[in-house]
Amino acid sequence: MERLTLDGRSPASSGQHSAPPAPGVVRAGAPPAAHRPTDSAGVRDAILEAIDHKAGVRVVGRGTWLDAGRPVDDVRHVALDALTGVVDYTPGDLTLTARAGTTLAEIAAATAANGQWLALAPWGGDAGSLGATAATASAGPMSGAVGTPRDIIIGLEAVTGTGDIVRGGGRVVKNVAGFDLTRLMVGAWGTLGVLTEISVRLRALPEHDVTLALPVPGTVALIGGLLTRLRTAAVSPLGLELVSAALCRRLGIGTEPLLITRLAGNEDSVAGQREALGLLGDVGDVSGGIWNTLRVAEPSSAAVVRLSGPAGRFAETWATAQRVAATVDGGFAHATVLRSVARVVLPLDDGALPAPAVEALESITRESCIFERLPATLWPTLAPTAVTDRLSRGIRAAFDPHRLLNPGILGES
Numbered sequence: 001m002e003r004l005t006l007d008g009r010s011p012a013s014s015g016q017h018s019a020p021p022a023p024g025v026v027r028a029g030a031p032p033a034a035h036r037p038t039d040s041a042g043v044r045d046a047i048l049e050a051i052d053h054k055a056g057v058r059v060v061g062r063g064t065w066l067d068a069g070r071p072v073d074d075v076r077h078v079a080l081d082a083l084t085g086v087v088d089y090t091p092g093d094l095t096l097t098a099r100a101g102t103t104l105a106e107i108a109a110a111t112a113a114n115g116q117w118l119a120l121a122p123w124g125g126d127a128g129s130l131g132a133t134a135a136t137a138s139a140g141p142m143s144g145a146v147g148t149p150r151d152i153i154i155g156l157e158a159v160t161g162t163g164d165i166v167r168g169g170g171r172v173v174k175n176v177a178g179f180d181l182t183r184l185m186v187g188a189w190g191t192l193g194v195l196t197e198i199s200v201r202l203r204a205l206p207e208h209d210v211t212l213a214l215p216v217p218g219t220v221a222l223i224g225g226l227l228t229r230l231r232t233a234a235v236s237p238l239g240l241e242l243v244s245a246a247l248c249r250r251l252g253i254g255t256e257p258l259l260i261t262r263l264a265g266n267e268d269s270v271a272g273q274r275e276a277l278g279l280l281g282d283v284g285d286v287s288g289g290i291w292n293t294l295r296v297a298e299p300s301s302a303a304v305v306r307l308s309g310p311a312g313r314f315a316e317t318w319a320t321a322q323r324v325a326a327t328v329d330g331g332f333a334h335a336t337v338l339r340s341v342a343r344v345v346l347p348l349d350d351g352a353l354p355a356p357a358v359e360a361l362e363s364i365t366r367e368s369c370i371f372e373r374l375p376a377t378l379w380p381t382l383a384p385t386a387v388t389d390r391l392s393r394g395i396r397a398a399f400d401p402h403r404l405l406n407p408g409i410l411g412e413s
Contacts, residue, residue, distance in 0.1 A: 036082050037082065047194065048163040050404050056072075057076055057194075059080070060077050060079045061079075063079075065136070070408055080129065080196075083196060094116065094202040096111065096199070097197060098200075100132075101130075104126035116204055121141065123138060124138070124296065131196075133149060135195050140336075141241045144336050154199050155168060156169060156185060161192075166193065169181070170199065190405050191396055191406055191409060192395065194405065206264035207267065208263075209263075209264045210274070210285070211262050212260075212261045213259070213260055213286045214282075230337070235261070235273045237261050237273070239262035239291060241294065241334055243257060244332050246332040250297055251293055253290065260294070297332075305372065306341060307344065309340060314342075324360045325346065327354070327356040328354060328357045331357075353378065358381075
């Protein structure tokens with residue numbers, strides 16, 4: 001819920017906008033003007049300049065996920081990779097504030113010395129920025145246990161589409177606030193404001209941290225039975241990821257589907273949970289580094305769809321995910337069991353998907369699914385619905401009345 005600032009590759013214009021460009025707006029084909037601010041004032045100046053020129057703004061973080069979400073009209077870029085650094089870190093309060101362009105790797109290095117960590121860990125690895133993770137509300141394999149970005153982010157600063165610098169939440173965990181600006185902007189994909197500073201809550205690194213692998217049976221009924229037994233077992237995993245056979249081969253951990261489990265806590269707790277997990281099958285040890293390897297397994301050119309379903313029927317959702325993954329050579333699936341969310345990753349061949357894959361994706365569009373990444377030409381076909389409800393339009397008009405921020409990312413015209 002599940003990666004504004006978008007970290008990634010730049011897509012071509014989708015051609016979704018049939019209206020002629022407004023005067024002064026630069027459209028695809030012309031080299032976009034670029035801004036690389038180093039502080040919030042610089043971001044504000046870039047937005048005010050865009051307002052003066054009636055030019056849309058493409059907000060860029062570290063440039064690792066720009067093909068996520070619907071295609072954005074590539075007008076002028078505001079790159080946040082120079083807006084970096086930890087602004088405030090209070091280990092005793094388990095809170096940290098950093099500028100939006102700061103990478104997750106930099107934050108990990110800063111907190112590890114104090115035995116702490118930022119539990120966001122989104123798909124894509126730690127090379128992405130904190131601002132991109134917040135703006136896209138990207139969640140990773142630990143999110144079922146530690147929460148999503150909306151749970152972990154406690155405050156932020158942003159520059160709205162009117163050029164105003166606004167703040168929501170705070171730098172402390174206990175913060176009394178009225179309008180929840182933080183939760184509104186987290187996951188808004190940069191359509192309400194350019195995130196410039198984010199405050200997060202941290203966690204203490206566990207005393208013991210082990211990763212185990214459990215073989216997964218081959219039928220829907222047997223998988224459903226395993227998941228039911230897991231829900232009643234005396235385990236409280238930090239991560240519980242179902243991994244398809246294709247992905248296991250890619251990761252070098254076998255040739256059959258596995259359930260990868262991360263157990264963390266004190267020595268007695270981990271030992272007890274390991275024993276309980278052993279009652280479900282033949283568990284084996286796996287290197288803890290598998291979690292970071294899993295997070296970066298997605299190729300740079302791929303279509304990605306996220307499926308969800310009721311916990312009691314998640315085995316069926318998993319079967320659908322594997323069916324779709326099998327339509328492309330090298331396709332794979334994995335699922336965050338604690339959230340009942342599966343992701344299907346389909347590598348692209350010269351930027352396109354084969355017909356069987358498109359047909360399979362068309363067959364699931366009526367289920368609970370979200371497209372994360374698609375070739376630009378497929379968005380109108382597979383996910384034509386734009387964000388057009390009255391509430392969303394009203395909020396967008398209040399924060400970005402000129403429709404300058406990441407135009408088209410939500411499918412709006």
